[in-house]
Amino acid sequence: MTQNLERYHRQMLLSGIGEEGQKKLLASKVLVLGCGALGTVIANMLARAGVGHLVIVDRDFIEITNLQRQVLFDESDVENAIPKAEAAKMKIAKINSQVTVDAIVDDVNHTNIEKLAQGCDVIVDGVDNFETRFVANDAAVKLGIPYIYGGAVGTVGMTYAILPHTHNGESPWEQAGVATPCLRCIFEQAPPPGMNPTCDTAGVLGPAVSIISNFQVTETIKVLTGNFAAVRDKLLSIDIWENDVRQLKVARAYDVGECQCCKKRNFEFIDGKFASSTTTLCGRNAVQMTQKLSDGEKLNFDTIAKRLESHGTVKANKFMLQAHITDNGEAYELTLFTDGRAIVKGTKQPTVAKSIYAKYVGA
């Protein structure tokens, strides 16, 4: 198929891309995991850059509080209660009709990640929790697909490009000698729920997510155009309010570490070893979630209670924490137990419960 390349003229002037690189972008397929603050910028910029096929997966609907930073959405999407992935597909169709978008309204987890990632050239991370990131990291290493991590909250953000070590060492980036350690080499374990602030409890500045996600897009374009040596091999950490920029050196992690994922090829997250599970509680309009914590780990109710106080009424004792929260006009009762178990009352939908948990407790 002959495609009109005129719209990419300014991009093709770049020596690292050119017409050949542009054709590679048009022939590429990218999996965008999550279509919130990071994901909308990622999908928007990849579509404008002419990445030919985007698979966008997100479980949520658009809320009015999303519009401050989620650049593909507008007020009519909120009024019409459009799922994020579908709204993104509709917007991208107007931005660049040369791009094919698969919109998938679903939770990303260990049961579906390999199917989603199969055949994709890059996985780009726009999710809001570490369990899903480690699932994606497992898939990236197992299937030999580059994975571009990004995370942002408040005014800080972090990004890192994983060019995974594969089972046979024959990937083009390994041939070029630039494979990088995986996410689990760097963060051996996910922070426990409630340990770190979330965008819904601590807030987030739009530019923080835009900056991080544009770094992710840049690294994705480098990978898709075969510019593997240009990919940053450091963990970039930025606080845009305090003008603090760090490039953390992590390249030795693969050689020195004993990573379960990329060194031992033991894909614990895909195998479901650490998977949270949800159960709709019969007759109760509630969903129970079981979040697996590390051995001996317990939720810190003091920290979580302080964060939730600005969102509703919170009471806690040494056994449980209960909060009444209004989210997007809907009332929920969130009950947490020290072992990580949670009951979200006010919905029968596991995806809604997971969303409430990720927003207000975090992972």
Added chain:
Amino acid sequence: MTTTSTIIPVAIPTALRAQVDGQSQLEIPGDSVKAVLESINTQYPDLGKRLFKTEGELNRFINIYVNDEDIRFLDNLDTAAKAGDELAIVPAIAGG
């Protein structure tokens, strides 16, 4: 013989500042990462609880960098801290 420990600046991420009275940087004496972190644990026990799983063992979701090098790939807690070095506590960022 008297020895004077070097003062090591320690960068505190926004997420952990509530545990250190809002300070973005601490000035902690010590000649190794272990000495600096143990001193933090004594002065700021709330932060210490976030850093250490048990005595002498860091939580695995907290990364400590000396001059932007991860201590796990240096000498871990025994990594030396000398004049001019900077220690940074860097937790994973989950939001998105």
